[in-house]
Amino acid sequence: VTPRFTSTQLDALRELANIGSGTAATALAQMLGQEVNLTVPRALALPLADAVDACGDADDTVTAVLIPLEGDIAGVVLLLFQIDGARALCRLLGVEAGSEVGNSALREIGNILGTSYMNGLAAMTGLSMEPSPPHLTTDMLGAIVSSLLAQTVGASNMALVLDSELEVAHQPCSMSFLLLPMRGGASDLLAPLGLAQVEA
Amino acid sequence: MGEIAVSAKADDVLVARGLGSCIGLALVDRAAGVAGLAHIVLPESTDGSGGPGRFADRAVPVLVAQVLDAGAIRRRLEAVLVGGAHMFDVAGGLNIGSRNEAAVRHGLARAGVSICASATGGNIGRTLRIAVSDCAITMNEAGSPVMTLLAGSPSWPTGATTSQRSVSK
Numbered sequence: 001v002t003p004r005f006t007s008t009q010l011d012a013l014r015e016l017a018n019i020g021s022g023t024a025a026t027a028l029a030q031m032l033g034q035e036v037n038l039t040v041p042r043a044l045a046l047p048l049a050d051a052v053d054a055c056g057d058a059d060d061t062v063t064a065v066l067i068p069l070e071g072d073i074a075g076v077v078l079l080l081f082q083i084d085g086a087r088a089l090c091r092l093l094g095v096e097a098g099s100e101v102g103n104s105a106l107r108e109i110g111n112i113l114g115t116s117y118m119n120g121l122a123a124m125t126g127l128s129m130e131p132s133p134p135h136l137t138t139d140m141l142g143a144i145v146s147s148l149l150a151q152t153v154g155a156s157n158m159a160l161v162l163d164s165e166l167e168v169a170h171q172p173c174s175m176s177f178l179l180l181p182m183r184g185g186a187s188d189l190l191a192p193l194g195l196a197q198v199e200a
Numbered sequence: 201m202g203e204i205a206v207s208a209k210a211d212d213v214l215v216a217r218g219l220g221s222c223i224g225l226a227l228v229d230r231a232a233g234v235a236g237l238a239h240i241v242l243p244e245s246t247d248g249s250g251g252p253g254r255f256a257d258r259a260v261p262v263l264v265a266q267v268l269d270a271g272a273i274r275r276r277l278e279a280v281l282v283g284g285a286h287m288f289d290v291a292g293g294l295n296i297g298s299r300n301e302a303a304v305r306h307g308l309a310r311a312g313v314s315i316c317a318s319a320t321g322g323n324i325g326r327t328l329r330i331a332v333s334d335c336a337i338t339m340n341e342a343g344s345p346v347m348t349l350l351a352g353s354p355s356w357p358t359g360a361t362t363s364q365r366s367v368s369k
Contacts, residue, residue, distance in 0.1 A: 048201045048202050048241065048254065049201050049202055049203050051201070052201060052218065058217035058218035058327075059217050059218060059327060061342045061343055066288055135288050135289065137287065137288065137323070138342070139220075139287065139324060139325040139342045140217070140218040140220075140325035140326075140327065140342045141218060142217050142218015142219070142220070142325065142327075143218045143219060143220030143285065143287060143324070143325020143326070143342070144218075144220060144287060144325065145218075146201055146218060146219070146220050146221070146222050146241070147220030147221040147222070147285070147287040147288065147296070147297070148287075148288075149201065149241075150201075150220075150221050150222060150241045150242060150296050151221075151296060
């Protein structure tokens with residue numbers, strides 16, 4: 001069973017990602033007192049074999065904050081920092097990267113951004129979304145993303161990835177935001193917009 | 201994810217990058233210079249849909265058949281397992297990693313293929329490489345040096361024992 005999305009549906013999902021990451025960018029800008037830029041998000045419906053590559057180099061070591069979504073829709077919000085980005089962010093926050101305090105600060109940033117992202121989506125769709133406590137890990141990008149995809153796609157051969165990038169202006173600090181809806185999660189997101197005709 | 205590759209070309213290197221809960225299953229016949237690799241995502245297929253490489257129950261027999269087709273001899277086959285980690289301790293996590301590993305081991309036992317090395321479990325990502333030229337199999341974790349799991353060179357059948365190494369955590 002393979003979910004297919006029309007271009008209208010992908011546009012709508014991209015717009016949702018835009019609103020979610022816009023809300024998160026505002027939160028980050030307020031927290032850091034720095035300008036935060038936002039790239040145009042992507043909504044990608046991809047065969048599983050290509051989904052990890054679309055998120056970056058599978059071998060890259062990244063720091064990830066993972067926030068499982070519960071409530072009206074199920075899925076995972078994932079915030080990925082390149083090593084340099086994590087270091088720069090820790091410096092802006094005045095904590096040491098890689099230390100217990102540094103990790104704790106990144107986890108909290110991830111929590112605030114992830115929650116802002118969800119609030120943006122919730123405001124747009126009227127769905128209730130409850131973030132679970134965040135998890136932080138530093139590992140290979142491929143290992144992180146593929147393990148989550150394995151849980152979210154079930155028997156489906158297609159993965160839906162909503163991807164946006166935030167960049168702190170004048171700092172070597174960018175991060176990507178991924179929303180990986182569980183099976184059915186994408187339909188639930190689209191339904192309030194009157195676009196829920198997703199098979200599977 | 202979900203792919204199967206088989207090669208008997210000496211120039212080829214088969215790679216499964218960033219294995220987390222997935223299993224990279226390497227099957228080699230060092231004497232014949234044939235290698236196969238499956239990137240297995242889930243333990244079993246529920247409805248028979250999707251490519252065979254994604255599910256352990258279907259991927260193992262398909263990979264065995266493909267390496268035999270490419271010139272390998274069944275009794276010389278050696279298997280190496282990498283991956284099957286538990287990356288996130290999320291409540292209600294399905295522990296796919298260890299279920300994947302169990303399903304692959306079960307499939308190999310049914311196919312009569314012995315496992316000569318593995319690097320599985322824990323909460324770390326791994327990358328697996330097979331150099332088809334000598335069928336050497338190596339593995340590395342994020343930011344760690346490369347380890348050899350199966351030495352290259354066609355030592356079969358003169359070497360009575362093959363090098364065995366397990367770094368299961």
